[in-house]
Amino acid sequence: MLESTVKNFCINFNVASEGRTFRSGQLVSGHVSFDLSKKTKITDISMRLKGQAHIHWSTGGGKKRRKRNYSANVTYFDLKSVILQENSAIGESVKLQAGTHMYPFTCQIPQGDFPPSFKGVCGKIEYMLTVSIHRPWHMSKDFVTELNLINSINTNQPELRAPLSGSNQMTLCCLWCASPAITMTVSVEKKAFTPGETVKIICEFSNGSSRTATPKVKLLQKQTFYTHERVNRRVYDKNLASGFGQPIHAQTCDVHTEMMVLIPQSASLTISNCSILVVSYSIEVSVTVCSGPDLTVLFPIIVCDTPVHPQPPPYV
Missing domain, CATH: 2.60.40.640 (Immunoglobulin-like)
Incomplete structure (x- = not known):
């Protein structure tokens, strides 16, 4: 299983930011590191940066009232990139030796008027950085890190x-x-x-x-x-x-x-x-x-x- 093969996975950011706090338009860079317990074939290591809002609540239920669900979603951005890719020329997977592996990454939060991160009673606004490791004939393994996005207002108003x-x-x-x-x-x-x-x-x-x-x-x-x-x-x-x-x-x-x-x-x-x-x-x-x-x-x-x-x- 991949869980037993990949250990100590970590996403490290270059910017020393308390609470992994970022702003619109800011560059996000760092490296991912993990240990392999044995020689492993990797199809690719991909990265996804996504910002979205989601709300949901329910009303009714019981014997006399039918339960009704209300929900809505807004996607602000959904960016995908590749950290490590197979040899496309010959279609072979990358063979990684047992031990510690480290790969740098860089992505940029789009410029825009995005709402800040929030978790509430019936909804949330979240910004997620997901790194996925893909192996031949295996389900991908996702490692998710939440980013804290803040938006600044013009305080001179x-x-x-x-x-x-x-x-x-x-x-x-x-x-x-x-x-x-x-x-x-x-x-x-x-x-x-x-x-x-x-x-x-x-x-x-x-x-x-x-x-x-x-x-x-x-x-x-x-x-x-x-x-x-x-x-x-x-x-x-x-x-x-x-x-x-x-x-x-x-x-x-x-x-x-x-x-x-x-x-x-x-x-x-x-x-x-x-x-x-x-x-x-x-x-x-x-x-x-x-x-x-x-x-x-x-x-x-x-x-x-x-x-x-x-x-x-x-x-x-």
Whole structure:
């Protein structure tokens, strides 16, 4: 069997990149190495570089509802090349001696606006490098390595660097009586952040009611999966991080406070350039009161791979 003949197979990259991270248009080079336990005939060693998105989910099932499956695929590129080939002139397989063998390879990720790598609830975007060893009269043996592709955005866009602000208010009612309003004004220093970065939220509250109000903040991720032409969709909301501020006592005005929320290092990048899979983020700031609805302000944000510096305050 090939498994017992080929041992210690490894794909080594020349670029010392943490997590095998690459970008669109980047050259991927390195070498493959493996040990043969005995003299072996090889038809060829081929390489395939493929990028694709795939989504799938099911609904229904059981006695009363027929199960329905939804799926879609998008292929961004599918490149094939040969690392080692048989002697085509005489049609003979290459005979490799027992021992260690090493072969260099080079390929290039196409230039394009490809979405970043992602694994979600109902789908994924993946970029795979597959090396296949073919032998006469044998099934090929595939060795698959996953590449982490990231896409960069133009961080000089003014809307990414500009601060975000919003406000809201509500009045609590009891029978025919209405208390003075609870108001909130919230600001975030910019719109774009990187994984591992802390978001600072500056808040101003006034609590004219007779109840204590508690501010809180959430980092929300939304995963949306579509079939082709976006005829059907499935949405998953996820709370990635949360925090609380100091309680705002009744009949208190002009309370200034700050809250922090950390974007997890493992957070995927925002995905808006895939036709069947979208990943978006938002910061939700709210005030909770006993026996009353939440007062909420929502800020859509971008999670990207390049640090974005906030817009400097205007010169006075």
